[in-house]
Amino acid sequence: MSDNDPFLNPHYREDTDAREASLRPQFLKDFQGQKDLKENLNVFITAAREREESLDHIFLSGPPGLGKTTLAGIMANEMGSEFKVTSAPALDKPKDLAGILTTITEGSVFFIDEIHRLKPAIEEMLYIAMEDYEIDWIIGQGPSARTIRIPIPRFTLIGATTKAGSVASPLYSRFGIAVRMDFYTNEDIESIINRSAGILDVSIEQPAVKLLAGSSRGTPRVANRLLRRMRDFAQVLGNGIIDAATVKDGLKRLKIDNFGLEKHDREILRTIIIQYQGGPVGAETLAISVGEAIESLEDFYEPYLIQRGFITRTPRGRMATELAYKHLNIDRGSIENQSVLF
Numbered sequence: 001m002s003d004n005d006p007f008l009n010p011h012y013r014e015d016t017d018a019r020e021a022s023l024r025p026q027f028l029k030d031f032q033g034q035k036d037l038k039e040n041l042n043v044f045i046t047a048a049r050e051r052e053e054s055l056d057h058i059f060l061s062g063p064p065g066l067g068k069t070t071l072a073g074i075m076a077n078e079m080g081s082e083f084k085v086t087s088a089p090a091l092d093k094p095k096d097l098a099g100i101l102t103t104i105t106e107g108s109v110f111f112i113d114e115i116h117r118l119k120p121a122i123e124e125m126l127y128i129a130m131e132d133y134e135i136d137w138i139i140g141q142g143p144s145a146r147t148i149r150i151p152i153p154r155f156t157l158i159g160a161t162t163k164a165g166s167v168a169s170p171l172y173s174r175f176g177i178a179v180r181m182d183f184y185t186n187e188d189i190e191s192i193i194n195r196s197a198g199i200l201d202v203s204i205e206q207p208a209v210k211l212l213a214g215s216s217r218g219t220p221r222v223a224n225r226l227l228r229r230m231r232d233f234a235q236v237l238g239n240g241i242i243d244a245a246t247v248k249d250g251l252k253r254l255k256i257d258n259f260g261l262e263k264h265d266r267e268i269l270r271t272i273i274i275q276y277q278g279g280p281v282g283a284e285t286l287a288i289s290v291g292e293a294i295e296s297l298e299d300f301y302e303p304y305l306i307q308r309g310f311i312t313r314t315p316r317g318r319m320a321t322e323l324a325y326k327h328l329n330i331d332r333g334s335i336e337n338q339s340v341l342f
Helices: 010-021 035-051 068-079 094-101 120-132 186-200 206-214 220-237 244-254 263-275 283-290 294-307 322-327 332-341
Strands: 058-061 083-087 108-113 134-139 146-151 155-161 177-180 311-314 317-320
Touching: 035 068, 035 177, 058 068, 068 083, 068 108, 068 155, 094 120, 094 134, 120 134, 120 155, 186 206, 186 220, 206 220, 206 244, 220 244, 263 283, 263 294, 263 311, 263 317, 263 322, 283 294, 283 317, 294 311
Parallel strands: 058 155, 058 177, 083 108, 108 155
Antiparallel strands: 134 146, 311 317
């Protein structure tokens, strides 16, 4: 093995892995976009630090890929606290939650992803932990069983979900701070791409940044993923610099259009328009028609399609908009005439 070959040099790989991991900002000042949200959180964090108290429990909601986990880690860093991470499906029994809560340190930030999927028994244990910083534990079995309360250190719970409406009301009401994350503007995504390109040590021209931002679905995770793929195309098929031509060719190869719609997004729109004459069609029926899990349809595909105005949700189901017809170059009249014939 030669150290002159960067792809065979272990130190090169370690440096590259470190740069990839550092794409996730560590402090609020490095977090791009979500201006109002950041300003409010900065106030809450500063106030808690000055009072030498734990940050109040925080509820984070919004579509996937917007930075909920990243934001939770940032709050732990800003507070100088231990950061523990889990997801609701991983908490199978109350003892799983008890094991975490009895080992955390004072002021810790405890992050639960997909909190809408918590089991009822675990939720009930969490109620007491959030309010009284104690947990109920049953000792013994049968008639001799008794419940004791075990004190735990004061901590901050951060719960994240893509389905805020599915979170039980008693649990939601125990969060002191509720934060809704929205899709990012193209300008914010451009800032994220420029920052990530600097960390990855890749050269990218500004026209290419704008093209990438417009195709990133207003989502940092997608923007960073596309940046990495354009880096690959520039390295293998170009001169190592990501320019507009590289991005256009790369997006074409990945079947992503200038709205950021991927092949499956367009398939969903075509199914609504052609198979169901523009709708309305129920989510479950649509999911079966496109061979997708209903959770993926509702959590990943729908939010962006609705936000960009390609579909609307009605009490009777999903409907394609005029923009969807235009984007797919489908004549509404021909579809309507076709439905009359059948």
